[in-house]
Amino acid sequence: MPQLLLELFCEEIPARMQAKAQADLERAVMDKLSEAGLMAEGVKAFSGPRRLCVVAEGLPVKSADVREERKGPKVGAPEKAIAGFLRGAGLDSIEQAEIQEDKKKGQFYVAVINKPGVETTQIIANMVPEIVRSFHWPKSMRWGSREMRWVRPLQRILCTFDGEVVPFEIDGIASSNVTQGHRVMGAGPFKVRRFDDYSDILKNKGRVIYDRDERKDIIATEAKTLCDAQGLELVPDIGLLEEVAGLAEFPVVIMGDMDPKFLALPPEVITLSMRVHQKYFAVRDPKTGKLAPKFIVVANLEAEDGGKTIAAGNSKVLSARLSDAVFFYENDKAKKLEERFDSLGNIVFHEKLGTVKDKAERVAALAGELAPIVGAKKEDAIAAAKLAKCDLVAEMVFEFTELEGVMGRYYAMEEGQPQHIADTIRDHYKPKGPSDDVPTEPTAVAVALADKLDTLCSGFWTINELPTGSKDPYALRRSALGVIRLVLENNIRLKLEPCFSELAEIGFALSPVSKAHWTEMWKLSQDVEADGTTFIEGTGFKDEAQTLAQNLLSFFEDRLKVYLRDKGIRHDLLDAVFSLGGDDLVLIVKRVEALGSFLETEDGKNLVSGHKRATNILQKEEKKDGSAITGEIDKKLLSDAAELALHEALNVATANAEAALKKEDFEGAMSALSLLRGPVDTFFDDVIVNAEDNKVRENRLKLLARIRDVTSQVADFSKIEG
Template sequence: RWVRPITRILCTFDGEVVPFEIEGIKSDCYTEGHRVMGRGPFKVRRFDDYEDVIKNKGRVILDREERKETILTEAKQLCAAQNLELVDDIGLLEEVAGLAEFPVVIIGDMDKSFLDLPPEVIKLSMRTHQKYFAVRDPSKGEGQLAPKFIVVANLDAADGGEKIAAGNSRVLSARLNDARFFWDNDRKTKLQDRFAKLDSIVFHEKLGSVGDKARRVMALAKELAPKVGADPAQAERAAELAKCDLVSDMVGEFAELEGVMGRYYATLQGEPQAIADAVRDHYKPKGPSDEVPRNPVSATVALADKLDTLACFWAMDEDSNSEVYIADALLEEDTDDQNVEVSENALELAALLRERALKDEPGLSQTPTGSKDPFALRRAALGVIRIVLEGGYRIPLGDLLDLHLVRVGLDLPAYYYVGDELVKSGKGRDVHEFKKMMQRLAMDQATTGSELGRPSIHHNLVAVDGTIDDLLAFFADRLKVHLREQGARHDLIDAVFALGEDDLVLIVKRVEALGEFLSTEDGKNLLAGYKRAANILAIEEKKDGKSHSGQGKAMAGDPAEVDALVSALGKAAPEATAALEKEDFAGAMRALSKLRGPVDAFFDKVTVNADDAAVRANRLNILSQIRDALNAVADFSKIEG
């Protein structure tokens, strides 16, 4: 019942056999070697003897790292002897090192006619099915493969491996003939002609098909393009083609080639290079070590694809609430448009919506929790962060996601209709007007009878503010992880995010400037002064039952330190504000650093809770000015220290 059953048990201690028995097999001081080249048995008493015997007599290399080094060294030597180079593949090296006890490296020939296939197809055919290493020919140019392959055998053949090489060459030819058939067949159909088939692939049971997703990404990419410096028409076209290779024969056989084959097919049908590259690169980055797309069109589609995925799964959590919201609005005849009459059909629909929504099982959230992230949403968010930061793109995530959350689950024709109507009315793409008009359109649709079996306008019209906050908080968490790996403090990110900032580039600039400032003595002492001022205000405002936010001033009889602090605040706060408006965060910190001395002196010499009520109120107002001046840069209450 076992593929590799136990045939012998070697167990010794201090040179003596430790006697026991398992399934009728008794322990002894003998071991077996390679089943062909060094079968054994061999007698051993200690590990030193065992290691020597098993390698030199048993022909088994125990050390995995030694096997890897043997494979790599011999493969490179065989390639170099023919002026060729090994195509590095760490994953495959790890795999074959575990498959061979005594690795023997052999170089074989491949039919040259297969070199007209994309190199990615050849390498993947070799790797996936046969565990071969590809070989490149540097004389033919970068990335050009040679008609050779490297195979790792598990025995030292008498003929030097000629028969092994020939046999593996025949098997490889059969595999590549299949790949050639896929390649030839796929090129008969243009990418855009495959788009309709995307509707047959389920993206998620609650989020429609891959075709639905592609249409949303097209709309989002077109809107996003100007912010990334891409041509909107090219971004929309690239998004249209981006998923089409998923229904090609080649990607059906080799899923790892998604995007890669799309780029080849797009190029062959005459698409501009920027569009073809975007089809391949919109999946990037696939991991922390993967490069981000640099071309503006590629970056636009990559961002749109990832943002749509994130918005979808966050919006999905609101789906049931959304249906209840619309149903209640219909049942209560709660509509902004008095011209809409709620028919019996609409009331029946509303009742069905409510019943269905309330029956949804709880706890079906697909957003990441703990170690679970089945849809790789953390990776998607980190991909957005890296693309935005490394490209320096200024994107207001809040407004962008607000509109897209409304789009998710809606009929796109309805979305475009509303957008066009808003533009005609001169209101542009105002978020609040947009949602209001979508609400009215949802009511119109409900009165005419909506099919319950398909996504429509009644979905996801619940106020998305909470969803936006949750999604932006998720981005904040991912940004913390990203920046923490670069040495930034997580509390500084919290402090900046608390301002409601959603421009990732600005957030990082603020965090960097804040970190540099707080590493200085002025910064540390000013933070301590802020904490003291904020603590006093919190206590006194609670006691007074009101906030202190007036304009402080120097009063008759005040110590000189009061006048000095009021004067310093009058200069530093406007300077900091002016610097912030110019996005000069370091300049804002320099302006605030001038408060360090006056704040320290104030707390050393001045009693805040004076007996005179007017004096006390004035000094509390001065403390509120300190708090407000620093909080304009970041929420200092969230900073540790």
């Protein structure tokens, strides 16, 4: 069947935009064809530095004929109704309509509209300009006198169907069957008819690898081959591979030499300078794991000398870059980290929250309080927190902001700081994302927790700068997830709500905005404490802090749910446990895990079923007078063997579950509940709850209420599905 080939050829497309543009074009063509009633056997898009291409296989030569029946008014309806029907259906007279019979409504008019199929070339000629004009780029431009916007000046549009040009024009650019090859090695132009021609001519004559994935494979394979030949290995960098694949139409991989003297720099500096400034891949010795004085560069042409001149030129450029890095590094080492602390006061953290120095002082104080909880020494946590942000005013970090913390660690080691203090400076930013490592060394854990909790509790929550929808400019969701992972993966027993409340009080008092607001309130009220302290210095923020703590705890619950759902935990189990409240994340997760294991057993499944049955009966009864069924069970009214057995089982289960919960043995609590399965099943099989005797009936309802009460000690079973 015929094939559509479309290429949009322009000046260089930024590498970071190509993959998304490729996916967007593929989707747009698919959608437009489907809307027109054309179902392709396959649609595939490609992208490169100067072109977007899409091929659609197996298209019909025209869309199918469509027969549409439009129902009209009843026979004998008013003339106005009939006239409106005729206008809407495009009929000249009512005689052109059919009359159909409805057994209930009688006869009515039907307009049968036959729409002939449209030639595929016409559909394509209409849809391509629509796609191009509405195509979304993160940044686009107009050029010359054109009204159309594109990422870079659009030069050619190749569009063929079944081997023939589909004629149309977009803002003065006419469609054709012409493409261009590599700017230097095979510019062309070249005429093509179908995708096979296009592929063959571009690769062999045009010297262009149009397939993004193929370019990535070439770069990765050739780089590995070059490294293997010298007993070295490539330092993996997926992001850089994606980028350089978008920079070269015909990638040629070359190994260059780096002056070995630069290996004295921290390896992170070398790799970052290579990646950010030069788009080079770093190379290391697999035996030592250390960087080798080599690099991999991807050129966009085949050189006559095998790339020697290209390699030499890139080596010179890299040397200049790394010479600057050496200068920054030596300058930074001349000044101790602690001497930089006061300079943090020159960096604004947030206009409403003061400077980075203010934040560092708060973090140090909080880290000292958290240290005993996480097993760290208080003095170490305070010392590390005071140094943690100091590299932000170093020249190297000013040049490479990505090295915050990393350079601080190196400077700390140069000064002779203990290794765990130096490591804390690097690790206190972690985890930065869901796949980032979590610090486990106690001092690093204390400072990392303090840093994130301060950002949330003493910081942005107190000034009401909260995430909204998809917007989270201060990465507060990431900070909350960081706290959750630090707490859970280090098994830290921390009561969040009082911690939030205390930090919020500090934040209210220290925030310039909050402090000014509450000071004004104090002046108006002249509220002076008995000991002479002012509202600000006394307890004026407790109510506000408690409210903030509760709101922040709800935010953390949502983040924890997301975190656990990503780990495959059922949402209903989360709801069942979260409905009980609590702010100890470790206990919440242990309870959820124990509940999940219990519900996988037959005892668990049957107990949920019995609980739901009991709850349904109770809810119907409680709706009658609007009050909950509670109270002591009168054992004298228990006459049936099944209800006696259930009463005894409930007593035992309650005692055992309570004892297990006190020891935080949630598996034991679930085991205690599992003993209820048999007695509950037998009770519902043998006992009629709605007995004629009202006292007996009320007593049996209290027995059901006891089932609900016992199970609610471990989870809200009503939230569990199934």
